[in-house]
Amino acid sequence: GAVVSQHPSWVICKSGTSVKIECRSLDFQATTMFWYRQFPKQSLMLMATSNEGSKATYEQGVEKDKFLINHASLTLSTLTVTSAHPEDSSFYICCVPGQGADTQYFGPGTRLTVL
């Protein structure tokens, strides 16, 4: 199966700074990747769809200027949380669709803590 990696696995930053999270598909090329956010004891919530070669599409209520997504290559998508605030503290997980229908592989997640 596909292997998806994320970097960093955890990060602590000061309020107002920007943080970049990388998602890599190690086994195959992905024209699309998905970014999720998960607050404690809550469901995973889809934030945006990262598209290689074009702009990301954001879910309703997600600020595109705050969460910058760049799908730099067929194996790499990055999520940058700009001017982070404590309420942005969460677990960010990327997801890569597999080659089979309804097949998806989630990354290990990145724990962001904003002080």
Add this chain to the structure above:
Amino acid sequence: KNQVEQSPQSLIILEGKNCTLQCNYTVSPFSNLRWYKQDTGRGPVSLTIMTFSENTKSNGRYTATLDADTKQSSLHITASQLSDSASYICVVSAGGSQGNLIFGKGTKLSVKP
């Protein structure tokens, strides 16, 4: 409104015992139902996926059932092990885009020695 509700919210069992987790959903249209295991601080890992016509599917000690008429699913874990301690998430797909995946909040299972 599309919703997926799981019960119980948390569960503690002794190693070697069986347990059953529940998932009720109101999602339309229905494409498939998935169960994921999410270890603490990790991403979800797929256990099973069932379409409308499937009413049971096994993956080792995990057996999922689906009743599409009552819109209920269960995940049965047999002979639990300490490594089964995790959150188990029920996800229902309404088909089409990724945004049509409806996630439950999960059941947190703790297996004690």
